[in-house]
Amino acid sequence: MGTIQISLPDGAVKEMPKGSTPLEVAKSISEGLARNVISAKYDENTIEVTTPLETDGKLTLFTWNNDxxxxxxxxxxxxxxxxxxxxxxxxxxxxxxxxxxxxxxxxxxxxxxxxxxxxxxxxxxxxxxxxxxxxxxxxxxxxxxxxxxxxxxxxxxxxxxxxxxxxxxxxxxxxxxxxxxxxxxxxxxxxxxxxxxxxxxxxxxxxxxxxxxxxxxxxxxxxxxxxxxxxxxxxxxxxxKKRDHRKLGRELELFTFSQKVGQGLPLWLPKGAALRERLESFLKKAQRKAGYEMVVTPHIGQKELYVTSGHYAKYGEDSFQPIQTPKDEEEFLLKPMNCPHHCEIYKASPWSYKDLPKRYAEFGTVYRYEQSGELHGLTRVRGFTQDDAHIFCTPDQLASEFKNVIDLSLYVLSSLGFDNYTAQVSVRDLEKPEKYIGNAENWEKAESAIIEAAEDKGLKYSIEEGEAAFYGPKLDFMVKDALGRSWQLGTIQVDYNLPERFDLTYKGSDNELHRPIMIHRAPFGSLERFVAILLEHTGGNFPLWLIPTQAIVLPVSEKHENYAQKVLNSLENHEIRALIDNRNETVGKKIREAEMQKIPFMVIVGEREVEEETIAVRRHGGEDLGSIKIDTFGNLISTEINSTLKSF
RNA sequence: GCCGACGUAGCUCAGGGGUAGAGCGUUUCCUUGGUAAGGAAGAGGUCACGGGUUCAAUUCCCGUCGUUGGCUCCA
Incomplete structure (x- = not known):
């Protein structure tokens, strides 16, 4: 009976009798390992720990601590x-x-x-x-x-x-x-x-x-x-479960649903709407720097618009059905996408290659008749707002435009504290060409453009076959919710097809007409889903720059209400979003409720503060910052905001 | 859309064939309180909706709607 050479991951090589099992190899290393070894891999094959090893090879032993x-x-x-x-x-x-x-x-x-x-x-x-x-x-x-x-x-x-x-x-x-x-x-x-x-x-x-x-x-x-x-x-x-956005959304009074309004149609409450608005202006600011122009388009469009784009053929059956008008044979659709409208905006003027890229952005609300079993809180709804934009560019510009969009998307994620996203390149399923429009050559170009950009930016990404949109491949940023379910947030898509279907052109330096390439992109994806996932990631403790109420003023008793009101005004002058709780309740109770509302700072004012013209600041969670001047507090808040919210 | 579960006060939930209960919230009064619940009283429910069984249904059965865990789908 001969021996075999078994190499281990640390580089060591064990000489064992032919027919030894992984378990025996483990035993020869240590009894503890032998007790804990669960499974094994020999060369690239998964094997049982009792499988006899007959040839030289590389053995990896796995315990409960390995995936x-x-x-x-x-x-x-x-x-x-x-x-x-x-x-x-x-x-x-x-x-x-x-x-x-x-x-x-x-x-x-x-x-x-x-x-x-x-x-x-x-x-x-x-x-x-x-x-x-x-x-x-x-x-x-x-x-x-x-x-x-x-x-x-x-x-x-x-x-x-x-x-x-x-x-x-x-x-x-x-x-x-x-x-x-x-x-x-x-x-x-x-x-x-x-x-x-x-x-x-x-x-x-x-x-x-x-x-x-x-x-x-x-x-x-x-x-x-x-x-x-x-x-x-x-x-x-x-x-x-405590971080479920549906629960937190109710507790923090951000959004609600009404059976009467309809399934999957979210109603944003004032605090939620304020939060959304802040997210929008944050992105608008970055987009302005990145050369985007805002456009506005209506919520409906003629059915013909979507027949042209291909959306009607692909999704017409599963959509809100066409809206009739008094005029015979006139039909409109609630818009399920903004891109066809943006294509028509592009078409409104002739363009030279010198004008490109054109970057049209819109917070566009779209409606899709999602299957009833798919609806889920704010992550899957039937009416939602995309932070949409479409970039129309020349083939030469595609790579750099795509990379700029990656930068913008990563900026958005990091500003909101997402660090555990994954990137996913979704390409077509070569075996099901009927699922897609357009020719293979353009698909090829689009897919490799995305992969090159992702490589260039050093993104870690996986390739998912068959996950592409019907008009083009995409790069998606995926984030998990509280229960470990993966959701698509930001998306960037390369599209050669819609420009063709809408017959979009620009005049090149050769004085000939050329076809632009379109990039569809949405760094948040949808405001609804983004807020939902952000809620679950932060447990409702949003970044200070975003949170609806940054501070709440708590007078110790009714005697201190006047001073509390002065403090509130002063905080507002420092651009701090603050509320006042002057209910007839004890400070203890007001603190408890402010804690449960996850308000970052509690500003307590009583006898001492009135005399010294200060405020006693308590941070969410209990940290006592002591009595400080309002200006000091203002500086503290702006310093904290500036440390998380960098400019683009 | 499919399979399963669930639907009782604004919220969280208990109950159960004889038309309902708690805590929190809310309202009023008392209290003027210093870092996670001060006290008292009151209001608030067609028990999701529609049928059926029964002397009697919120309770049992069926259907619808909605929510929910998955599956499928996700422009």
Missing amino acids: EGKKAFWHSSSHVLAQALQELYPGIKLTIGPAIENGFYYDVDFGEHTISEKDFPQIEKRALEIARGKHDFKMREVSKADALSHYKEERNEYKVELIENLEDGDITFCDHSTFTDLCRGGHIPNTGMIKAFKVLNAAGAYWRGDENNPQLTRVYGISFPKQKELTQYLELLEEA
Whole structure:
């Protein structure tokens, strides 16, 4: 029996007997590692920790502290979930059960049976019993014919379909306890590592993600090596719920909805509207410096406008239906996009290459009939305002214009304290050309323009195939909400198609007419969604420059109201947005309520302050800044604002 | 749009076949209080809406609307 050379990530090379397992390698390093090792990778292949190693290679061992380790842990847990479900609900059909970012799920066809929250405890109980049995996960190779007959016997058409798409010789089953599942591999050594198990949710999910397919039940769960970690995770979820923008929006009186006005149509309350206005003027200022011009367009446009743009063919069916007028055959649409209007603005005059780029910006409110099941607070609504702009430029200008827009977008994100966004380049799906308009050559150009710009700016980005808009590829900035759901905020799109459809031209230096290229861009995306995500990120503690009320004056008693009023006026003269609370309540209560309203500064005035002509300042959270002069306070606020809000 | 859950006072929620309750908020009065809730009294509900079962429905059943967790979609 020979030996093999196993190299480890730290560069060390272990010589081990041929057929050693990753677990044995771990043991040779340390007992502790052997206890904690969950899964392994040999060269580029995910393997079991009990898989014998037969050749030289590079071994990586994973524990719970690696994402790969968690993935194996959760994927293994989904097998346990499946076994528990199969035992409790005989006759169900299992489909797929992957690990996800936080936990795992298993998609199951329950037939006539439905499950709901009431059933979770007994599923958890059974799953934990299985886990405690410390059953080993064992992989075995199965021929395609055997695999097919196994699942045909079970009358599981889903697994049969999966296997039919696999190559013979590349099919493995995984066994543990009495349970067998089609599986590619990547498991923990045995079920005993799973000490805590929670079924989180059950929801409908289409087979293979296609709404034309049957709907399965997706059972979500999460598991941990320690009970304490589950408890902590659940506490984290509870905390996240407190940052839900729908809850904070109500508490901070920013926005509301009315069934009478209509689903998905937000009503901005005065404080929310003031906040929006501030966001708008912030961006307008930056855009002015960046050479944008504001335009204004109406909320409706003739149907023909959207037939020209292609929006009608693509989205007409799923939109608010055309508005009729007294005149026969005249139809208007609520605008779902601003770009067609802006194209017509561009068309209003002839342009020379010397005039370009033209950058038309508008806070344009658009209406889309989003599916009812999609509506969600302010993040997905049917009427919303885009901080939209369209840049019309020559091919020569495209790269630098695109990069300037990236700069502007990053400026917006950083001014609002977003540092954990991801960039995503959305390109077309080459296998579904029917989803897109325009020719391949222009798509090619547009896609590479975006990727080059992203590279040039040193953005870390992922490429998402099939996520492009129907008229062009895009670069999106994605941010997660409190519950970990990812949302698109800013977007930048390159478009060769609308200029063609609207027959936009400019005269080049050769005295010939040329086609401009369009960049669609919105650094916030929509004001509604942006405010929602910002609320969840800040928990309502907005940056000082943005927050509706920066300070509240709290007189200690009614005797100090006159002075408090003077203080308020003075704060307003310092351009501090302040309120006064002169209700007949104790200071303690006023402070408590100001704290809950998340007002950054409480300005308390009583006997001492009247005499000394000062104010006692308390910061949100409790820090006492002591008695200071109003001018000092004014300086403190402006210094703080200037440190977060740089100019563009 | 699909699958599941939910809908009781402005908000958060309890209750349950015999037409309703708490806390906070609100109103009035007392109190003039120094860094996270001072006290008292009062007002406020077609129990989402529409049907059905029942002597009786807010409660049970069905439908509609809305909200919500997912799926699908997202110009």
